[in-house]
Amino acid sequence: MQLQENVSLQPFNTFGLATKARFFVEVEDEVTFLKSLDAAKPPILLLGGGSNMLLKNDWPGLVIKNAIRGIEVVEETDDTVLIKIGGGENWHQLVLWSLEQNFGGLENLSLIPGTVGAAPIQNIGAYGVELKDVFEKLEAVNLEDRSIQTFDKETCRFGYRDSIFKQELKGKVFISRVWLRLSKQNHSLHMDYGAIRDVLAADQIENPTIQDISRAVIQIRSSKLPDPAKLGNSGSFFKNPEISKAAFEVFIESFPDAPFYKMGEDLFKIPAGWLIEKAGWKGKKIGNTGSHKDQALVLVNYGGATGEEIWQLALAIQDSVEKQFGITISPEVNVIG
Secondary structure, eight states: OOOEEEEEOGGGSTTOOOOEEEEEEEESSHHHHHHHHHTOOSSEEEESSSOSEEEOSOEEEEEEEEOOOOEEEEEEOSSEEEEEEETTSBHHHHHHHHHHTTOBSOGGGTTOOSBTTTHHHHTOEETTEEGGGTEEEEEEEETTTOOEEEEEHHHHTOBTTBOGGGTTTTTTEEEEEEEEEEESSSOOOOOSSTTHHHHHHHTTOSSOOHHHHHHHHHHHHHHHSOOTTTSEEEEEOBOOOEEEHHHHHHHHHHOTTOOOEEEETTEEEOOHHHHHHHTTOTTOEETTEEEOSSOTTEEEEOSSOOHHHHHHHHHHHHHHHHHHHSOOOOBSSEEEO
C-alpha cells in the first residue's frame, strides 16, 4: 500500500475537474483497505470510477480508490449462474464478459460508466432494467467498526437510483464484492424502453439475442451521450422525477405533448431531459459549462470548469424547471463538498 500526497483527481472523475486529494491510495483487497484506514487522514472519500460524482472542491483528507478485481462463477444451475465480482472491476467490461459467456441480464446496462462496487449505491438502471433485477448480495467493510457485512436485496433498500448507501450509510461502508444472478438460457429480453426496437428494426433483426440488445443500447447511448474522454460529463445529471396521479393530471392538462411513463396506479415518471429542454436549457452554454446540445440531461465541462460552476448551473436548471412546470428535479450524481 502506497499512500500518496497531493494527488490530482482529474483523471479519476469523468467531469475532468482539476481537484486534488490531500492523500490518495488504491486498494486491491479488504486487508489493504483496512491498512489504509490505519493511515487515514480524515475525512475519507471512497472512490470507484468517478463517473457519478461532482467534486465541488479539493478533498482535504484521504481518497481511497477501489481496485479490487476478479470475476468468478460461484454457483450454477441449468438455468442460472451466480457470479462474484470485485468492486473495482469496470462495469461495462463486466457486461461484455457476461455476453461472451452468453449470460443474460446485463445487456440493457451496457456502456454505463463506473465500477461494479459503485453500481449498488446508485442502483444503476437503463432501458427498463435496474441492477436490483439481477442483484443477489454484496459484501462491504464498515468504516466505523471495520467489520465485513453482507447486504441482500432487501437490506440494500433499492429505490429509483437510490439505496441505503446513498442514505444513512452514505460514506460509511466500502463495497468490496458484489454477487449477481444471471440467466444461462431462455433470456428475458427487455426491448420496450427507448429506441431499442427501432434500432433492431433498422438492422433487420427480428429475433434478437442478448448480444443484439447490447449492441442496440450501445448505439443509442453513443448517439445521445458525449464521451467523457472527449467532453467532461457524468452522464445523466438529474433523475427522472416521479409525481403523483393528482400532480400528473394538472401537469398533463397544461402540457399535453409531454412524454411520460406510468409507474403504478398513483405514480407517473416524467423524463427530466424533456423538462430541461422545454425550459430552454438544451445546448445552452454558460461560462465553461452547459447543457449538452444533444441531450439536455447531460451537464458538461467544456474545459476549465470548476465543480462549483457546474453546481450553480444545476441549481439554475432546477429552479427554472420548478417555476415552469411545478416539478422538482433532483441530482442523480453524488455532489461532494
